[in-house]
Amino acid sequence: MLTDKTGKTSSSPASAPEINVVADDGATIISLSGRWTSLTVARVDNQMRKLESGLADKMQAPVVKVDMGDISGLDTAGAWLIERLRVALSKQQISVHIDNIRPSWTPLLEEVGAAVERYQLPEKHRRPFFAIALLDKLGRFMYAARDDFLMSMHILGATIRGSQMKSGRGNGISYAAIVNQIDRMGVGAIPVVLLMSTIIGAIIAQQGAFQLRYFGAEIFVVDLVGILVLREIGVLLTAIMIAGRSGSAITAEIGSMKMREETDALTVIGLNPVGVLVFPRLVALVIVLPMLTIIADLAALAGAGFVAWAYSGIPPEAFMSRLRDAIVTSTYLAGLIKAPFMAMIIGIMASVEGMKVKGSAESLGRRVTSSVVKSIFVVIVVDGLFAIFYAAIEF
DSSP states (O other), rough: OOOOOOOOEEOOOOOOOEEEEEETEEEEEEEOOOOHTTTTGTTTTTHHHHHHHHHHHHHHHHHEEEEEEEEEEEOOHHHHHHHHHHHHHTTTOOEEEEEEEEEEHHHHHHHHHHHHHOOOOOOOOOOOOHHHHHHHHHHHHHHHHHHHHHHHHHHHHHHHHOOOBBBOOOOOOHHHHHHHHHHHTTGGHHHHHHHHHHHHHHHHHHHHHHHHHGGGGGGGGHHHHHHHHIIHHHHHHHHHHHHIIIIHHHHHHHHHHHHHHHHHHHHHHOOOHHIIIHHHHHHHHHHHHHHHHHHHHHHHHHHHHHHHHHHHHOOHHHHHHHHHHHHOHHHHHHHHHHHHHHHHHHHHHHHHHHHTTSSSHHHHHHHHHHHHHHHHHHHHHHHHHHHHHHHHHHH
């Protein structure tokens, strides 16, 4: 049995909600009838949305009256549709009046109306003009580069000044930690550096001899290999290898400690996280990279000498004799001087990315990738700057 608004009982089924729109005396009257409940309002949802979007164009006066006198039932779903219509019309500068509302429904409409006003549909993403998108990315890149530079200078300064392990205890450098990092970053990298450098030296010698053969100047491949390897290729490829091998390890180690809040624990007990984590790794890189560069140079020259002998028929004695004539001290030092600077760049950038890790594995992977990419990019840029500087001073 159903009870209508007059208190009379009826055995008829619940009536579907209906909407009737008429214009009267300069106002638009929207008459609502039937049961506006969660079981029935889906039938009029589309019609209500059309009223929300198209009513303003059809109106002659900015006044709308919503007559709820014929509504026989109302719940939250029905109240949501009615209040959604009111809010939508109000945003179009239309005055909305709700008439013939039952007093018991007033609190429901007020609560639902407040929720509707707070609710905002997500705006559709509009792809900006490509020039604006390019400038936006450029601006974000510049701000990120500025933040990375400031953090790098902070870590560098804290490393130089704060190598002590605990405040107020003076110099507390842990030589055992430095030696351990030298073993991991240096000794462990020797096999891969040897293999890579030997292959690269052999390739340069073979390609150089192949091209110089047309001019009858195969012997000059020794000059080519010696100058190119000692000044550029040896230190550059070694730095790239260390950035991918040791730089990623530094970022992963510091980042995982940041995720587990071990860096915060170091600060709590009075230790300097930069002194404990960054300083030994940075010192080890500065020591290791020049040594690995020497090994890489020797391996590349050995590979080039073997190929020159096997491919061009240049015996080892002639190779060494020509190499002594082609190389001067500045040629050797030009590459070796770059090594400590590249080591500092790799260590600092790896530490910066490690300190930026948040509390998720996705963040750790993203920072490790960013560390390797940024380190390799900056190392190549610095190598180019050194080349320009050497040319300017005729070194």
